[in-house]
Structure formats: structure tokens, C-alpha cells
Amino acid sequence: MSFSPVCHTMQLAILSPANSFALLGQTRGTANSALLTFFGYTLAVFLLAWFSHQVLAKRRFMSEYFLGSRGLGVLALTLTYGATSASAGSFAGFPALIYAHGWILALWIASYMIVPLCGMGLFGKRLNQVARKTGSITIPDVLRERFESRSIAILSTMLIILMLSVYLIPQFKAAGLILKALLADVGLLHRAAVVVAAWTDGVPFLHGVDPEYLICLGCFAALTIVYTTFGGFRAVVWTDVLQGFVMLFGVVAMLVLALSQVGGLSRATEKLSAMTPPELITLEYRSSQPAPTAGYRIADDVWFTMGSDGLRPRLYRTNEVGVIPPGQTVSGEVKAVRITTPEEVDRIIQQYDVPTGFPWADPVTVEIVDHQNYRYGADQPGVYVSGPGPSPSSDGGFLPLGLAVSFFFFWALSGTGQPGNMVRLMAFDTSRTLRRSIGMLSIYFGLIYFPLVIIFCCARVLSPGLDQTPDRIMPVMAFSLSAAADMPWLAGLLVAAPFAAAMSTVDSFMLMISSAVVRDVYQRNINPGASERTIKVLSYICTLVVGLAAMFGAINPPRFLQILIVFTGGGLAAGFLFPMALALYWPRFNLKGALSSMVLGIVTYIGLYIGGFVYYGRTDPLEPLSLHPLIWGFAASAIAGVVVSLSTAPPPAHLVKKFFHRDDGGK
Amino acid sequence: MYVHGRREAVVILAVWATCLIWTVGTSYALGYGAPTGAVETIWGIPHWVFWGVLVPWVAATVFSLVFSLGFMADDDLGEALDDVGVDGADVDEADVNEAAATARDRPEKGGSP
Numbered sequence: 001m002s003f004s005p006v007c008h009t010m011q012l013a014i015l016s017p018a019n020s021f022a023l024l025g026q027t028r029g030t031a032n033s034a035l036l037t038f039f040g041y042t043l044a045v046f047l048l049a050w051f052s053h054q055v056l057a058k059r060r061f062m063s064e065y066f067l068g069s070r071g072l073g074v075l076a077l078t079l080t081y082g083a084t085s086a087s088a089g090s091f092a093g094f095p096a097l098i099y100a101h102g103w104i105l106a107l108w109i110a111s112y113m114i115v116p117l118c119g120m121g122l123f124g125k126r127l128n129q130v131a132r133k134t135g136s137i138t139i140p141d142v143l144r145e146r147f148e149s150r151s152i153a154i155l156s157t158m159l160i161i162l163m164l165s166v167y168l169i170p171q172f173k174a175a176g177l178i179l180k181a182l183l184a185d186v187g188l189l190h191r192a193a194v195v196v197a198a199w200t201d202g203v204p205f206l207h208g209v210d211p212e213y214l215i216c217l218g219c220f221a222a223l224t225i226v227y228t229t230f231g232g233f234r235a236v237v238w239t240d241v242l243q244g245f246v247m248l249f250g251v252v253a254m255l256v257l258a259l260s261q262v263g264g265l266s267r268a269t270e271k272l273s274a275m276t277p278p279e280l281i282t283l284e285y286r287s288s289q290p291a292p293t294a295g296y297r298i299a300d301d302v303w304f305t306m307g308s309d310g311l312r313p314r315l316y317r318t319n320e321v322g323v324i325p326p327g328q329t330v331s332g333e334v335k336a337v338r339i340t341t342p343e344e345v346d347r348i349i350q351q352y353d354v355p356t357g358f359p360w361a362d363p364v365t366v367e368i369v370d371h372q373n374y375r376y377g378a379d380q381p382g383v384y385v386s387g388p389g390p391s392p393s394s395d396g397g398f399l400p401l402g403l404a405v406s407f408f409f410f411w412a413l414s415g416t417g418q419p420g421n422m423v424r425l426m427a428f429d430t431s432r433t434l435r436r437s438i439g440m441l442s443i444y445f446g447l448i449y450f451p452l453v454i455i456f457c458c459a460r461v462l463s464p465g466l467d468q469t470p471d472r473i474m475p476v477m478a479f480s481l482s483a484a485a486d487m488p489w490l491a492g493l494l495v496a497a498p499f500a501a502a503m504s505t506v507d508s509f510m511l512m513i514s515s516a517v518v519r520d521v522y523q524r525n526i527n528p529g530a531s532e533r534t535i536k537v538l539s540y541i542c543t544l545v546v547g548l549a550a551m552f553g554a555i556n557p558p559r560f561l562q563i564l565i566v567f568t569g570g571g572l573a574a575g576f577l578f579p580m581a582l583a584l585y586w587p588r589f590n591l592k593g594a595l596s597s598m599v600l601g602i603v604t605y606i607g608l609y610i611g612g613f614v615y616y617g618r619t620d621p622l623e624p625l626s627l628h629p630l631i632w633g634f635a636a637s638a639i640a641g642v643v644v645s646l647s648t649a650p651p652p653a654h655l656v657k658k659f660f661h662r663d664d665g666g667k
Numbered sequence: 668m669y670v671h672g673r674r675e676a677v678v679i680l681a682v683w684a685t686c687l688i689w690t691v692g693t694s695y696a697l698g699y700g701a702p703t704g705a706v707e708t709i710w711g712i713p714h715w716v717f718w719g720v721l722v723p724w725v726a727a728t729v730f731s732l733v734f735s736l737g738f739m740a741d742d743d744l745g746e747a748l749d750d751v752g753v754d755g756a757d758v759d760e761a762d763v764n765e766a767a768a769t770a771r772d773r774p775e776k777g778g779s780p
Contacts, residue, residue: 103713103716104698106716106720106721107690107691107694107698107716107719107720110686110690110694110719110720110723110724111683111686111687111690113686113690113720113723113724113727113728114682114683114686114727114731116731117679117682117683117727117730117731117734117735118679118680118683121675121676121679121734121735121739122676122679122680125671125672125675125742125744126672128744129742129744129745132744132745133745264711265710265711265712266708266710266711267711268711269706269708269711269712269713270708273705273706377702380701380702381702381703382702382703382705382706383702385702385706385713386698386699386700386702386703386706386713386715387694387695387698387699387700387715388699401691401695401699404691404694404695405687405691408686408687408690408691412683413683430741430744431739431740431741431742431743431744432741434735434739435735435736435739435741436735436736438731438734438735438739439731439732439735439736442727442728442731442732442735443728443732446724446725446728450720450721450724581676584672585672585673585676
């Protein structure tokens with residue numbers, strides 16, 4: 001199976017000019033359906049925001065705008081909690097991981113079985129009660145009141161602003177890419193892209209940015225910023241409910257279509273068990289003469305064969321578009337894969353009618369400049385249906401035992417410690433609402449996450465050869481499943497699911513940052529006597545500025561987005577979980593213990609990332625005992641909180657009485 | 668309420684630990700090791716995923732339903748002192764009265780110890 005290091009060259013041609021949008025092998029024919037779906041969805045979101053704004057006008061601004069007047073019912077609490085938890089990562093990053101590593105992702109995500117009980121049950125009633133008792137609107141508010149300390153409020157506010165701002169960027173990028181996929185066949189977008197490209201060509205910051213992506217990013221930002229700014233928390237919750245239903249419908253529809261088209265789950269697992277990981281290829285296109293003024297554009301996702309292993313040809317699929325710029329003869333590097341499973345090679349060649357050699361003619365050739373085998377699982381059938389799962393970068397596989405344990409902490413307890421989730425627990429109306437929501441959310445997550453594993457295991461069989469750009473698998477599956485079922489209108493709805501996931505996370509976090517600035521920084525520390533009108537205007541401006549900043553950050557985002565998502569989510573949990581848990585349940589917990597717990601949790605977590613960067617020279621963190629830095633952050637936070645509290649003076653008696661005793665003296 | 672919350676938190680953490688041991692332990696025992704190419708399946712699901720993930724997932728969901736609907740106490744959450752300014756001067760008396768009335772009307776199940 002090994003590949004000769006000698007560069008292979010073959011004739012390749014004809015190509016489309018670089019400014020053409022015709023994609024070889026991709027005719028979706030869903031433009032009108034996708035547009036209709038998108039407009040319908042957008043209209044619904046704006047209507048909800050408008051209704052919410054009407055409610056806002058009749059209520060007291062601060063608690064309504066940031067907390068929905070603490071009136072969330074069962075459905076609203078369930079779906080706003082669920083939709084905020086399910087970010088774009090759930091519908092883009094998670095499917096990509098399933099596609100790349102197989103059934104092991106069922107274990108990776110397994111702790112979602114207990115997320116509703118942990119996330120809502122551990123803190124729910126106590127946090128809601130303390131927030132009501134103190135009139136708290138935000139998480140820093142709660143900590144400030146619990147310890148009567150400005151320092152812990154400022155520290156937690158800074159952590160929230162910093163971490164959530166970073167977290168927003170990948171969400172904006174994912175949404176922009178999803179919208180671009182949704183509107184890929186829409187002529188209006190193509191024409192607008194030409195105009196935008198002309199505008200942005202001379203702007204250094206925007207030079208080289210895909211104009212279609214730029215437009216879609218702008219549309220997403222405008223839509224989300226407008227409804228969040230004017231609707232506030234209630235609009236966010238109402239749209240979360242809509243988005244929660246869209247996500248559920250999308251998953252159920254995709255599950256039915258994927259299973260029917262693959263011929264049943266048994267057949268899919270059987271095919272997966274025979275698969276071996278592909279070879280990861282880097283290639284370049286070369287032209288025998290300089291490209292014309294329009295350049296050459298070689299489409300992505302093209303199957304071709306080159307050379308043979310004796311019995312059968314070597315089968316490749318490009319994963320990226322290649323462009324030879326005007327006047328030049330060589331393209332940039334293009335990612336591709338070589339399929340290594342013999343049965344799969346035969347099936348794909350027959351099913352896709354792949355011609356021998358290249359499907360094009362002169363004057364362009366292709367040259368393979370690099371190839372890489374998986375470090376765990378290469379040439380091993382069965383690796384996609386067993387642990388620890390194949391990995392191109394780790395000798396220990398994708399999910400060794402230590403990491404499997406870590407992720408059980410990560411989803412269940414990290415989710416509990418997210419300020420974005422905790423603030424929702426301050427907004428429900430009665431504890432009966434909380435109890436019913438826990439049950440409903442348990443069923444909801446079960447219907448979302450396990451079926452996603454099944455769908456994208458089927459995707460490996462139905463849409464093979466996308467291993468170098470697996471983030472696209474969600475829209476690819478949506479379009480291909482809908483087309484194969486002869487229901488092109490469905491594609492728009494299926495793609496709306498991840499779009500809704502990104503939107504429901506972005507709106508919540510924008511509001512969190514805005515509340516941190518307006519309530520915790522401005523009203524608490526700068527202008528305590530601010531009028532409601534001032535607070536209102538400042539809140540609108542702040543939400544707007546946060547949204548615009550995140551949009552600009554997503555125009556040229558850093559490359560390691562998924563790492564940023566995990567890093568910021570884990571950082572917030574390491575900083576907030578134990579300080580909040582001990583603050584709510586341990587009367588002896590004092591201010592020094594809380595500050596130590598928060599600081600040591602976050603410092604330990606970030607320190608292991610910095611250590612990994614120094615030691616490995618890349619963004620992988622240090623993982624002592626194969627445990628994720630979050631576990632060490634939790635441990636440091638818990639130990640520091642307990643030890644420092646016990647070794648310093650007890651908290652003032654009036655605080656213990658206020659938070660741990662009833663007015664009649666009971667507990 | 669504080670005692671209720673703490674007691675329920677202890678039960679939840681115990682359930683979380685049980686799920687961790689069951690899920691990771693079973694999956695590791697049945698699903699890890701040198702891949703052989705052939706895998707035993709139940710309803711098309713690899714048997715280690717079935718026993719190590721799907722079954723505990725269903726059990727955890729059933730437990731969550733039973734525990735939340737049948738055993739968690741319906742506690743009084745108290746009055747909401749919303750929109751109290753930092754100096755405490757911006758209290759709307761009507762709102763506080765309304766909140767107090769709502770709190771009085773709430774059903775009690777477990778009550779306070």
C-alpha cells in the first residue's frame with residue numbers, strides 16, 4: 001500500500017477560468033428551494049424579534065433585556081439551553097470528526113447522556129434562588145453579591161468578555177461557510193460576488209478573501225446583530241426555540257434519508273469495518289504554458305486515477321479548488337486523498353464511472369508533492385468500528401483511554417460551568433419548570449447526538465474521499481441526500497439546522513458580553529446612578545459593537561478554529577465551575593478561596609496549553625497522564641478553593657446567614 | 668432549599684460517576700484493542716457501542732426523567748428583586764408586590780426541611 005516518493009505527473013486539462021463559478025461534477029439544482037427556505041427562516045426570526053421588542057417596551061429594561069424577566073417556561077428553557085449548548089461545532093465540527101474517525105465518536109460524545117441532569121440539576125435551583133434574592137442579572141453579579149466583593153466581579157467579567165469574544169469568531173465563520181454552501185447555486189450571489197470583489201480588491205484587510213464568503217458572513221452578521229440588539233434575551237430565547245425545532249427536524253430527516261440510501265445501518269457498519277484510512281495527498285497543478293489572463297481554475301471534489309497497484313488503479317479525489325494565477329504555470333498546494341480500501345476503489349470507480357487517468361485534456365498536468373499515511377490505523381481494516389479510532393497525527397489513536405475519561409468530564413461538567421448556560425438557569429420561573437426541562441432536554445439530546453453519529457458514519461460510505469476537508473460534510477450530505485431522494489427543497493431545511501445552531505449560540509454570547517460590559521463594568525463601577533434610558537442605549541450599542549467586532553474577526557480568522565472553540569470553552573469552565581459550585585453549596589467558602597479557585601483553575605489550564613506550545617512547537621496542549629488540561633484545571637481550582645478557604649478566616653456571619661439560612665433560621 | 672439542592676447535587680454527581688465507569692469501562696473492555704476488520708453488531712451498531720454507549724444513554728435518560736419529575740423537590744425560588752439600582756433606590760413597589768404574589772402562588776412539593 002505504500003506510495004512511491006517519486007513525483008507522479010500526468011496530463012490534465014481543461015479547466016475553467018479562475019473567475020468562473022461552474023463546478024465540475026456539482027449540479028445541485030436547489031437554488032430556488034434554498035433561497036425560499038432561507039427567506040422563510042429569516043422572516044420567522046425577524047417576526048420573533050419584533051414581537052420580543054414589543055414585550056421589551058412594556059417591561060423594566062434591564063431584567064427583561066438580559067434575563068427575559070425571569071419568566072422562562074418549560075419549552076423555552078429546554079430549547080434555549082439545548083440550542084445554546086449545540087453550537088456550530090455540533091453540526092460542523094462534530095460531524096467532521098465522526099466522518100474522519102468513525103464509531104469511536106459515540107464514546108467521545110457519550111457524556112451528553114448526563115449533560116441535562118448535570119448542567120441544569122447541579123446548579124439550577126440554587127443559582128436561580130440566589131440570583132432572585134440578590135437581584136442579580138449576570139454571573140459576575142451573583143459572585144459579587146455572594147462575596148460582597150468588587151474584585152471577583154471584575155475578574156469574572158474580564159474572563160467572560162475575553163473568552164466569549166474569542167469563541168464568537170469561529171461561530172461567525174462556520175455560519176458564513178454554511179450560508180455560502182446553502183446559496184452556492186444562486187446566481188444573485190455570484191453576480192454580487194463579482195461586484196464585491198471589485199470593491200475589496202484594493203483593501204489590504206479584505207484582499208484575497210472569498211467575496212462569496214464575505215457576503216454570506218455579512219448577511220449572517222446583519223441578521224443576528226439586528227434581532228439580538230433589538231429583541232434582547234426574549235428574542236434570543238424565542239429564536240432558540242425555533243432553532244431547536246429546526247435542528248431536531250434536520251437530524252431526524254437526515255437519519256431517515258441516510259439509512260434508506262445506505263441500505264440500513266448493518267450494511268453501513270459492515271462497509272466501515274472493511275475500510276482502511278486513506279492516504280493524505282498534497283498535489284500541485286502545472287501548466288506547460290503561462291495561464292491566460294483569467295487564470296485556470298480546477299474544480300474540487302474530482303475523482304481521478306493515476307498509476308496502479310497491480311490489480312487496480314490508484315484512485316484519488318481532490319478536496320480543494322486549484323488555481324493557476326494569470327501568467328503563471330504552477331498552482332498553490334491542493335489537498336487530496338487516495339482511497340486505500342480495495343473494495344471501495346472498485347465500488348467508487350463503478351458507481352461514479354471514474355475514467356482511467358484524468359477527466360481533462362491539455363495543457364495542465366498534476367504533480368503529487370507529498371503524501372502522508374495515518375499514524376494510527378493505516379492499512380488496518382476495522383479501525384473505523386473500534387477504539388481508539390484512526391488518527392493521522394497520533395500514534396495512540398484518536399481517543400486513548402485517558403482522553404475518553406477526559407471527555408466525560410469535558411461535556412458534562414464543562415457544560416455545567418459555562419456562564420452562557422448558567423445564566424439561563426437564572427431565568428426560569430419556577431422549580432417545576434426546571435424539573436420538566438431536565439426531562440425534556442434529556443430526550444432532546446438523545447434524539448440529536450446519537451443519531452448524528454449514525455448519520456455521519458453512513459456519510460463515510462455515501463460520500464467517501466473528503467478526509468482533508470471534512471468540515472464540509474454536513475452541507476455535502478444535506479445536498480446529496482436531498483438530491484438522491486428527489487426532494488431538492490429539503491436541502492434548504494437540512495442546511496438551516498447547522499445555520500440555526502451557529503445563530504443560537506452567537507446571539508446568546510453576544511448578549512452575555514453586552515451584559516458583562518453594561519451591567520458589570522459600566523453600571524456597577526462607572527455610573528451606578530445611570531438612567532434606564534442610558535442603560536438601554538448603551539446595551540444596544542454594545543450588542544451592536546460586539547457583533548461587528550466578531551464579524552471582522554471572522555473575515556480573516558486564525559486557522560486553528562476548532563482548537564479555539566475547545567480552548568475557550570474549557571477555559572471558562574476551569575475558571576467558573578468550582579468557584580460557583582462552592583459558592584452555592586459550601587457556607588465556609590470565602591472570598592480568598594473563590595479568587596484562588598478561579599485564578600488557579602484558569603492559570604493551570606492556560607499554562608498547559610502554553611507549555612504544549614513551547615514543548616511541541618504547535619498548538620497541542622501538554623496532557624499529563626493523558627488527561628486533558630481541563631481535568632487539571634478542575635483539580636487545581638477545587639484544591640485551591642478548599643485549601644485557601646480553610647486556611648483563612650471564615651466568611652462574615654451575615655453572608656452565611658443571608659445565603660444559607662432561611663429568614664426563620666432554617667437551612 | 669439549600670439542603671435539597673445539595674442533596675440532589677450529590678445524587679447527580681453519583682449518577683455521573685456511574686455513567687462514566689459504565690460507559691468508558693464497557694467501551695474499553697469490549698471495543699478497544701487491535702482492529703480485526705470484523706465486528707459483532709447489534710441492530711447494525713458495533714456491540715461495544717450498543718452496550719457501552721446506547722444502553723447507558725437510554726438508562727441515563729430514563730433516570731433523568733424519573734429523578735427530575737419524581738424526586739427533585741419543588742422549592743420556592745424566592746422573590747425577584749430585579750432592577751434594583753446599585754444604590755438600591757430604583758425599586759418598583761408594584762413589581763416587588765407582584766413577585767411576592769407570584770411566589771406565594773407557587774406550588775410547594777417538598778417544602779423546606
